[in-house]
Amino acid sequence: MKVTTLDALRSWLDTVVGEYDVVAPRDVDGHVLYRPVATSGEIVFSYERPELSVKDYLLPATEVLLRVEKRGGEVTVEENLADRGQVIFGVRPCDAHGPATIDALFLEQEPPDTYYSHHRARTVLIGMACPQLWEGCFCTSVGGAPDDATHLDVLLRRVDGGFAVDTVTEKGAKLIAGLCVEERDGAPDAPTTEGEAVPVMPPDAWRPLFGDNIWMRHGERCLSCRICTYVCPTCRCFDVADRVVEQGAGITRIERIRVWDACTSTNYRRAAGGHNSRPTKPVRLRNRSFCKFRYYPEDYGPLGCVGCGRCIVSCPVDIDITEVLQDVAERSGR
Amino acid sequence: MSSAEANPMRPYLGRLAGIEDIAAGIKLFQVEMTGPEGQAAFSEYKPGQFAFVSAFGAGEAPFGITSTPRRGSLVEFAIAALGHVTNTLHSLEVGDPVGVRGPLGNWFPMEEIKGRDIVILGGGIGGAPLRPVVHTILDNRVDYGHVTILWAARSPDLLVFTEEFDDWRATPDLDVHVTVDRGEEGWTGNVGLITQLLEQVNPSTENTVAITCGPPIMIHFAFLTLGKLGFNPEQSLTTLEARMHCGIGKCGRCNMGEKFVCTDGPVFWQSDIVGFLEGLL
Ligand code: SF4
Ligand code: SF4
Ligand code: FES
Numbered sequence: 001m002k003v004t005t006l007d008a009l010r011s012w013l014d015t016v017v018g019e020y021d022v023v024a025p026r027d028v029d030g031h032v033l034y035r036p037v038a039t040s041g042e043i044v045f046s047y048e049r050p051e052l053s054v055k056d057y058l059l060p061a062t063e064v065l066l067r068v069e070k071r072g073g074e075v076t077v078e079e080n081l082a083d084r085g086q087v088i089f090g091v092r093p094c095d096a097h098g099p100a101t102i103d104a105l106f107l108e109q110e111p112p113d114t115y116y117s118h119h120r121a122r123t124v125l126i127g128m129a130c131p132q133l134w135e136g137c138f139c140t141s142v143g144g145a146p147d148d149a150t151h152l153d154v155l156l157r158r159v160d161g162g163f164a165v166d167t168v169t170e171k172g173a174k175l176i177a178g179l180c181v182e183e184r185d186g187a188p189d190a191p192t193t194e195g196e197a198v199p200v201m202p203p204d205a206w207r208p209l210f211g212d213n214i215w216m217r218h219g220e221r222c223l224s225c226r227i228c229t230y231v232c233p234t235c236r237c238f239d240v241a242d243r244v245v246e247q248g249a250g251i252t253r254i255e256r257i258r259v260w261d262a263c264t265s266t267n268y269r270r271a272a273g274g275h276n277s278r279p280t281k282p283v284r285l286r287n288r289s290f291c292k293f294r295y296y297p298e299d300y301g302p303l304g305c306v307g308c309g310r311c312i313v314s315c316p317v318d319i320d321i322t323e324v325l326q327d328v329a330e331r332s333g334r
Numbered sequence: 335m336s337s338a339e340a341n342p343m344r345p346y347l348g349r350l351a352g353i354e355d356i357a358a359g360i361k362l363f364q365v366e367m368t369g370p371e372g373q374a375a376f377s378e379y380k381p382g383q384f385a386f387v388s389a390f391g392a393g394e395a396p397f398g399i400t401s402t403p404r405r406g407s408l409v410e411f412a413i414a415a416l417g418h419v420t421n422t423l424h425s426l427e428v429g430d431p432v433g434v435r436g437p438l439g440n441w442f443p444m445e446e447i448k449g450r451d452i453v454i455l456g457g458g459i460g461g462a463p464l465r466p467v468v469h470t471i472l473d474n475r476v477d478y479g480h481v482t483i484l485w486a487a488r489s490p491d492l493l494v495f496t497e498e499f500d501d502w503r504a505t506p507d508l509d510v511h512v513t514v515d516r517g518e519e520g521w522t523g524n525v526g527l528i529t530q531l532l533e534q535v536n537p538s539t540e541n542t543v544a545i546t547c548g549p550p551i552m553i554h555f556a557f558l559t560l561g562k563l564g565f566n567p568e569q570s571l572t573t574l575e576a577r578m579h580c581g582i583g584k585c586g587r588c589n590m591g592e593k594f595v596c597t598d599g600p601v602f603w604q605s606d607i608v609g610f611l612e613g614l615l
Contacts (some may be wrong), residue, residue, distance in 0.1 A: 065343050068390050075347055075390060075431040106584060113584055114341040237586035240343075240579045242393040254391045258343075261579070263586060269578050273416055277550070287589075295592040 001184055005162040006045060008180040013040040015178060016087055020124075023057050025050050025091040034088065034095075043089065048134045049308065053233035054088050054095045058119045059102065059260075061230075065115060065240070066256040081115065086123040087175065094139045096125050096151035097306040098233025104300040105236065115258075124175045127152035128163075129188075133195040136309025138322055141198040144306055146191040157188040164188045196324045199329035200303070206294040206328065210286070214327045219282030221317045222264070228311035228319070229262035229288070234296075234304050237261040237268075265288050289324055342582050345388045345433030346372025352406055353428055358491040359415050360459055361388070361424055362400070363575055365434055366406040376409050376437065381444060382464035382573050382601040385436025386581055387411055392422035396578045398463030398547075398600070399437065404473055409434065412462035412494055438581040439600045442545065442571060444470050451479040451542040455556050457528055458487045460548030463573050463600075467545060472505055481508040482537050486528035488515045511535055528552070529559040539564040546572045557604055567605035574600050574607075 004012075016022055016037060024043040032047040034054050099120065106116040130146035132139075139145060149155040152320040153172030158165040165181050167173045229235045239261040246253040262268065263284065269278040277285050279290045292304030305321070312320045336579035352364035362559040365387070369375045379399060395417070401410035405442050415424040442538070444467070456464045481579065483502060493512065502510050513531045516517040524531055529584040537544075544565050546556045553572050555576050576588040582598035590610040593599070598606075 005517060017344075027455055070431070072389060073429060073431060074348075075433075077347070077433070079341055079344060109583055111340075111342040113582075114343065236584070238579060239585070239587075240394065242388075242391055244391050252391060256343075256388075256393075258579075261585070261587070268587070269577065271575070273549075275549075290591070291586075295589065298592050332479070 001159070001187055001317060002166075003162050003184045004156075004165055004179055004181045009045075009163060010040040010043075012176070012179040013043065013089065016175075017282050019085070021082075021084050021086045022089060023054070023086065029223040034090070045090070045128075045203075047090070049092055049130070049137065049310070050090075050095075051310070052231060053098050053310065054091055054125075055098060055102075057086065057088060058099050058123065059106075059116055059236060059238075062257055062259050063115060064255045064257050068242075068254040068256060070252040070254065072250055079114070081118050082122065084122070086119070087126065088129045089125060089126045091125045091152060092130060092308075093127055093146060093148040093150075093152065093155075094137075094144050094306040094308040095233055096127055096310070097139070097144050099125075099147075100151040101234040101296070101302045101304060102236050103181045103304065105296075109300065118227040124153045124171055125151070126172070126175075127155040129155060129157040130191055131158065131189075132192045134309070136173065136312040137307060138198045138309060139307035140193050141194070141200055142303050142305055146193060147188075159184075159186075159188045175264060196322075198307075198325050199249065200293065200325055201328050201332050203294040203298045205332040206290060209328060209331055210290070212331055214324065214331065215282040215286040215289075217327070218319055218324050219280075219285030222281040222285055222319060223317060224264060224266045224284070225316060226262035226264050227314045227316070228288050228321075229264050230260060231314045232305055232312040233308055233310075234292070235260075235262070235288075237263055263291065285319070285324075289328075290319070292321075293328075295324075343435070343580070345386065345394065345435040345531055346375060348372060348409070348432050348434050350426055350428050350430050350432060353426070356412060357459070357494050357496075358489075360418070360492070360494060361413055361415075363411045363423065363432075364401075365411070365432060366408055367434065368431075373407070374435065376403070376434070377407075378403060379409075380441030381435035381470050382439070382441040382463060383437040384439050384463070384581070384600060385409070385411075385434050386438070386578075387413070387419075387423065388433030388435070389419055389422040390431065390433060393419045394433065394435065395419040396438075396581055396596075398573065400462045400465045402466045402469045402473070405469060412459055412465075414459045435581065439596055440598075442467055442573070442601050448477045449479065449541075451538065451540075452481045453537045453542060453544040454481070454483045455528060455532065455544065455546040455548075456483070456485050457546075457552045457556075459494060460552065460575065461485060464545065464547050465495055465498075468502060471508075472502070475505060478584045479507075479541065481505075482535060483508070483510045484528055484531055484535065485510065486514065486531070488588065490514050490518055490521045490523075497507045497577030509535075511556060527555075529555050532556070532559050533563065536563060539569065542569065544570045548569065549575065567608055568603060570604035572602055572604065572607075574602065576600075
């Protein structure tokens with residue numbers, strides 16, 4: 001195996017920040033979050049699962065799509081696309097499965113999304129394997145693993161005195177060309193994957209459960225706070241709106257933005273005229289669950305859940321997607 | 335940096351060439367595409383397709399296109415003032431710039447249904463996307479059999495495209511029946527629901543295709559009545575309205591189960607959405 005030391009990793013990262021936008025786990029008032037960093041000193045190398053996924057850096061919570069300028073009757077429209085490369089460091093394996101899931105829709109279904117494609121193309125993902133499953137994690141039940149390198153460009157795994165370095169893609173190899181590594185015998189310890197296996201039924205098993213009382217049982221206490229959707233690495237719903245940023249002297253500057261949206265919100269399906277076709281919490285929870293385990297895999301291939309467990313630990317009323325999955329398995333009698 | 339491929343979220347620029355009041359709170363907007371790319375994109379579009387219209391500063395919203403390219407290069411939309419974007423559009427004047435993103439979605443299979451009798455059911459502003467169907471039939475009259483148009487609205491002042499009725503009625507082998515839920519002074523026509531009118535007219539189902547459009551609830555009842563008259567789900571077409579933010583299958587807003595109104599539709603055979611329509615009611 002190839003091994004690098006923490007010091008070597010730090011000094012390499014300090015060269016990367018000059019050239020790329022670098023995002024890495026940082027301690028923000030006691031919360032570990034993927035955040036932009038200016039030096040390696042800001043990065044934490046020992047952490048559990050960052051509280052939010054990397055979604056914000058590929059499909060930002062708020063993104064300016066177009067800058068529109070109105071001058072009298074004339075309008076000009078400019079696309080807003082970042083021009084620097086981006087490195088996301090310390091990515092947990094499930095957080096690489098997240099974008100891979102969104103790829104199946106935003107890149108592979110025609111027409112590809114211009115902004116997401118652009119962020120994907122400019123981004124390199126450097127992963128950091130988990131030594132174990134954390135609270136709520138069930139990646140191993142949905143095709144992932146704490147040390148899964150799939151969908152990463154480079155995977156780091158902790159070993160005595162440093163990190164084992166696995167280069168996964170060409171893009172990753174290019175980026176880490178300047179990282180000091182030494183060849184060593186042995187292999188990193190396998191992570192412990194203790195934790196309950198969650199049964200995940202295939203999409204067709206869900207079909208007959210649309211009218212089941214599972215949705216009432218779990219959805220009734222939902223607060224429609226939408227946190228499950230915002231913390232989720234695969235939830236991709238968005239809304240589009242205009243905001244006027246400057247107005248005066250015959251010139252109006254407008255930004256067309258897109259913002260995360262949530263099918264779990266009360267007014268998601270409120271139509272012009274006031275009619276709401278998904279008026280209750282249980283039917284909204286049902287849509288979120290069906291989207292992840294039936295519609296998404298049927299329409300685009302991958303499951304819409306990477307097992308990160310964030311929705312479970314974030315839910316203020318303890319709605320637990322693994323309990324939903326248990327019930328679905330029980331009801332479908334397979 | 336600019337994108338190599340066309341950006342599906344970027345509207346083409348256009349200018350309002352005409353604005354007409356066509357019913358209470360409903361205006362017809364005629365858009366002239368001002369750039370070559372927009373002109374090319376809207377040189378060919380089909381009955382039933384939709385587009386997003388931008389009122390820059392307020393936002394954009396999806397509307398069925400109510401024109402056909404064969405009748406001219408202006409792209410038309412019938413728009414009711416119901417929300418922020420539509421109210422802003424209503425405040426615009428001829429000459430003002432707008433954006434148009436599209437054409438999007440599938441279309442009525444006008445080729446496939448050639449040679450068949452056609453029953454058209456249009457309710458309120460929901461009838462707007464059926465106007466290109468009517469125009470296509472009128473402009474290719476020999477290609478289609480007998481045509482029955484049932485046109486409805488809640489009240490007479492909400493009926494759209496009434497000034498075209500004479501033109502439609504002058505077409506051979508074509509009947510137009512109009513009804514309103516509530517009459518008002520001076521109204522001498524039918525009063526009652528479109529479904530009641532449909533039962534009265536009782537069109538033959540033989541070699542016939544029914545085409546409907548309107549709010550989901552109207553479509554639901556139209557399908558029920560059509561079923562009563564002997565139409566089967568393989569004979570009925572509809573276009574669906576849904577709230578949309580992208581029109582390209584990404585934003586998630588318009589799903590009915592695993593189908594998306596924007597990319598699998600907006601035009602569907604009834605048989606393809608059995609069990610799904612309820613989700614929109
Ligand atoms: S879900 Fe798996 S990969 Fe993600 S943080 Fe938990 S253990 Fe690590
Ligand atoms: S549904 Fe929950 S567990 Fe699954 S990926 Fe989303 S946040 Fe993670
Ligand atoms: S409008 Fe966005 S998915 Fe249909």
